[in-house]
Amino acid sequence: MSETLSLSSEDLAFLGPYIPPSGPQHSQEPNASSKLPFTSLTYACSLDGRISLAPGTRTALSGPESKSLTHYLRLHHDAILVGVGTAIADNPSLNCRYPGAALEDQPRPVIVDPRARWGRDGEVVRLVGEGKGLEPWVLVGKGVKEAAGLGSGRVEVLTLDAAMAESPHFAWRDVLKSLAMRGIRSVMIEGGASVINDLLANERDLIDAVIVTVAPTWLGEGAVAASPAKSVAAMTDVKWRQFGADAVVCGRLPK
Numbered sequence: 001m002s003e004t005l006s007l008s009s010e011d012l013a014f015l016g017p018y019i020p021p022s023g024p025q026h027s028q029e030p031n032a033s034s035k036l037p038f039t040s041l042t043y044a045c046s047l048d049g050r051i052s053l054a055p056g057t058r059t060a061l062s063g064p065e066s067k068s069l070t071h072y073l074r075l076h077h078d079a080i081l082v083g084v085g086t087a088i089a090d091n092p093s094l095n096c097r098y099p100g101a102a103l104e105d106q107p108r109p110v111i112v113d114p115r116a117r118w119g120r121d122g123e124v125v126r127l128v129g130e131g132k133g134l135e136p137w138v139l140v141g142k143g144v145k146e147a148a149g150l151g152s153g154r155v156e157v158l159t160l161d162a163a164m165a166e167s168p169h170f171a172w173r174d175v176l177k178s179l180a181m182r183g184i185r186s187v188m189i190e191g192g193a194s195v196i197n198d199l200l201a202n203e204r205d206l207i208d209a210v211i212v213t214v215a216p217t218w219l220g221e222g223a224v225a226a227s228p229a230k231s232v233a234a235m236t237d238v239k240w241r242q243f244g245a246d247a248v249v250c251g252r253l254p255k
């Protein structure tokens with residue numbers, strides 16, 4: 001039996017306006033486009049806006065119905081992107097486990113890892129061997145020598161110029177442009193906290209849709225929050241729907 005359930009036609013109608021325009025897109029032509037991909041920001045949080053119990057701790061918030069929603073969204077994006085903090089903390093699979101999803105339906109996992117901190121033996125790599133997911137792309141800062149070993153497994157290393165502050169920082173527009181140049185036309189950004197908070201505070205114009213699952217629980221003060229450094233005006237085109245015990249809100253960010 002599949003790990004997730006099929007969504008109802010009402011669920012699909014609810015999500016329709018927020019998924020990438022032409023549905024499933026799996027062209028991986030190099031240099032396909034200089035246009036930025038359709039970019040969705042998607043995560044699950046508690047009633048107090050937290051996304052994991054503590055830094056570095058994988059925390060299941062979505063119930064079965066909203067988990068199915070996440071996998072339906074993965075089916076409709078060319079790529080799923082997470083920061084290296086999430087890759088290390090969660091050891092995620094980053095594949096699509098929606099009923100009927102085959103290898104050709106899988107999104108490209110992308111890990112933003114400017115200092116090449118992520119290992120090569122994660123679940124996402126194991127699934128490549130089993131034919132259940134695509135080889136991940138790891139975005140590493142140009143000239144990072146630790147990245148040399150990363151490319152030797154079932155991982156492709158892409159390099160990008162990083163601005164150097166306390167730590168190397170990629171401009172999100174450059175990240176999206178580099179994915180577009182490799183044929184990615186839609187990307188689902190799942191987290192973690194640093195990525196979500198940076199995009200919400202500083203890069204709202206790059207986000208085409210926001211889909212947040214709110215689970216009916218509180219994680220408390222020590223938990224990791226999805227909370228940008230500055231306030232963000234209310235979303236527009238907002239719709240809510242209940243998926244099992246969770247509420248899902250979709251909308252667009254004010255520019």
Ligand SMILES: NC(=O)C1=CN([C@@H]2O[C@H](COP(=O)(O)OP(=O)(O)OC[C@H]3O[C@@H](n4cnc5c(N)ncnc54)[C@H](OP(=O)(O)O)[C@@H]3O)[C@@H](O)[C@H]2O)C=CC1
Pocket residue numbers: 042043044045050051052054055056057058059061082083084085086087089090112113114115116117162167168169170171172190191192193194195196198224
């Ligand atoms: N509930 C949910 O839906 C989700 C929850 N999570 C949770 O979030 C937590 C992880 O969050 P967090 O620790 O903030 O980690 P992130 O996944 O946000 O990764 C942060 C790291 O990614 C790199 N990074 C992020 N943005 C950029 C950029 N623009 N340019 C270059 N590098 C960048 C940096 O790496 P470096 O430090 O090497 O410079 C940074 O420290 C985990 O506990 C996880 O369980 C994650 C996803 C979804």
Ligand SMILES: Nc1nc(O)c(N)c(N[C@@H]2O[C@H](COP(=O)(O)O)[C@@H](O)[C@H]2O)n1
Pocket residue numbers: 042043044058059060061062067070082086087090091092093094095190191213
């Ligand atoms: N939608 C959602 N709900 C939760 O409760 C979560 N914890 C997450 N986390 C994100 O999903 C990744 C795990 O994916 P796999 O199931 O291993 O494929 C995790 O890394 C977060 O990005 N998301």
